[in-house]
Amino acid sequence: MLKEWAYAGTFFLWSGAVVSHLIVGDSPDLWGVPLMFGVCAIASWALRPADRRLPHTQLRRHRPTDAGFxxxxxxxxxxxxxxxxxxxxxxxxxxxxxxxxxxxxxxxxxxxxxxxxxxxxxxxxx
Structure with a gap:
């Protein structure tokens, strides 16, 4: 569960940096880097192996059929x-x-x- 919150925090950090740069009118060369890190964080979360996911967040093909399993x-x-x-x-x-x-x-x-x-x-x- 802690890793899920770490992913959420990373997403909020980098998306907040992008929004901050956009609000002050910075050019894409300044907000592009935080955007890239945000995309990498999302990709890391979405592509993590099935054994590192919480049971209720796994795809059906990776999820055990028994709830207690x-x-x-x-x-x-x-x-x-x-x-x-x-x-x-x-x-x-x-x-x-x-x-x-x-x-x-x-x-x-x-x-x-x-x-x-x-x-x-x-x-x-x-």
């Missing part, structure tokens, strides 16, 4: 759910490492560009 008994009856979970963790960690390496390699190139953009927007004084 939840928790450990459901996991025992679905061994592929544990395999999917391990695969999901491996893919997530691999993607995280790849993004970290990408950010470390591109940081020296991006830093001057971001500095110029911050001066242009008036966020910092040269």
């Amino acid at each position: 939840v928790g450990a008994r459901w996991r025992e009856s679905c061994p592929h759910a544990v395999e999917t979970s391990l695969r999901a963790w491996a893919v997530s960690l691999g993607l995280l490492v790849a993004l970290y390496v990408f950010s470390v390699l591109t940081l020296p190139v991006i830093e001057p560009v971001m500095y110029e953009r911050a001066v242009e927007l008036g966020w910092i004084n040269p």
Whole structure:
């Protein structure tokens, strides 16, 4: 249940940022990034594996037929759910490492560009 609220909070955070930028009349290059993160949060919530969903939020094909058939008994009856979970963790960690390496390699190139953009927007004084 806590994860569901975390997804909701993430959605409210990023959608609020987009609305705030729109209200003050910012250009799309400023509100596009929060919009992208909001879309990623929605996609993450919608595409999460069946074993990470609450029973009443699962699709019918993934939902156990017996109402009392939840928790450990459901996991025992679905061994592929544990395999999917391990695969999901491996893919997530691999993607995280790849993004970290990408950010470390591109940081020296991006830093001057971001500095110029911050001066242009008036966020910092040269």
